[in-house]
Amino acid sequence: MTRTATTADVIVRSLIDHGVDTVFGLPGVQTYPLFDAMSRSGIRIIGARHEQTVAYMAFGYAQATGRTGVYSVVPGPGFLNSSAALISAYGASAPVVCLTGEIPSKFIGRGLGHLHELPDQLATIRSLTKWAATVEHPGQASELTAQAFYHARQGRPRPTAIAVPWDVLAAPAPAPAGAGAVRPIPVRTPELDHAAVARAARLLAGASNPMIMVGGGARDAAAQVRELSRRLQAPVVSFRGAGHRRRCRPVRLHLRRRLPALGGHRRAARHRDPARACLVPLAGPARRAADGAHRHRPGAGGQARA
């Protein structure tokens, strides 16, 4: 028996093209075609008893591997149940893609009380993600799936989502999986501003007491951080266990696993000459650092800068 390819098949083909080996998911009536397509694809499905769990699993997968974590839940309450995990992934700059459903196309926005209807699901999802879209017809599925993976990794990694209405997910797809599929979109890194690097180097060369604070964005830069710390004879500190210490010989200083905002820097710096401590935050102490920079900005020294 031959099957007609559906929107769900197109999405699953895209998952495979993006190297997805595992989807954490809790199936429901709106997402049956997606789960059926995944089960035929060889993708490993890991389930749970609550939507929050599958989203947290994707978050843990992403944080541990550096790859994109993928989860799937039903729309409305199912999506909302996953929201604490989604916003944690947002805060921790973890690349996570949420695949969810949506009520049937012709019911969207009409307030008829369809199963799992939210007043404005896309607006709700967008308030918790970096990028989100509703797949309005099968022809968008490949493009929007690729966009979801692209935005999850481009620049600062963060969660994204696509929502597929019940009818669209099961609809025959005009471009069968394979032909016409949108390939993964390569992420770009900004062009290095050599003049800014030179300015920074001049500042640091004259700094008597530099310190390097690493954030989540430096997790893949341990070797480069080590080299920098050796040249500057600068200690390396972090929030919440960045784990560069062993790789930062000979300096190896890890004052505190997690320096709360820049206040932690202040605490650390206080032990030296606070007015001369210089800060080199590397790759994004997360937003808390920004909050902290203002909340804890010391009145009397402490956050001197390189």
Place this chain on the structure above:
Amino acid sequence: MLIDIDQEQAVRLEPDVAVVADAREAAAALAGELDRSAGTSAGGKAEAGPQIGRPDRSAEFRALKEEMAREVRDVGDDLDYLAAIRAALPADGFFVEEICQAGFASYFGFDVHAPRQFITCGYQGTLGFGYPTSLGVKAAFPERPVVSIAGDGGFGFGIGELAAAVQYDLGVVAVVFNNNAFGNVLLDQQRLYAGRDVGARLHNPDFAAAAEAFGAAGYCVRSPEALEVALTKALADRRPAVIEVKTTIGAAAATPWKYLMPGWKSQP
């Protein structure tokens, strides 16, 4: 100065110099630029040594680190429990923190050997994230040990997922510090409201028995030494497991918050 992939961070943090770039590329470029400028000022010696003329400060930093390790000792038992976990957890193992007293202490009191091995909920401080998140870590790395810590309150958010751990053979070892309370809240309330507390005390199951009812292994310990023994065994068994650590609320001589939040004592 700031190196960040996110242009917006340069606006938020107002550094003197921002380099918007991949951390690897920018850090390497910065090191190269320091070498070049050192080479120029030192008379063109291109082969920069490891210190570009800066004296070796390793001993100074080591002493400072030891001094700070002594300073935080007053946090007490939680650091001993964390040391027991570190001793039992192999170097390639993952540690998943959680919102609990030991979790707060882990932010400065747990040795991390490599990036990505300390799994965190970040600034959200999402109570209950730990155990479910650890299952995703284990799914990604089934051959590497994963320890998830939690208090009794936070573990309660996801205790039902012991079923998923058994069903999918995700051999995470959960260490549950049980003080029968949302302990941080309870201590805050008592401190701020003349000793009163409300809504923060918890009734709990026998965690070891509950784990066994799900088909996981269950342990109960009362000391750091016993935790190290139980955790070593649980990790060797490679099965899903729960180790309950019986603790007493407020037993620590000092709160970890004094090391996490400058000005903590002056909080209302």
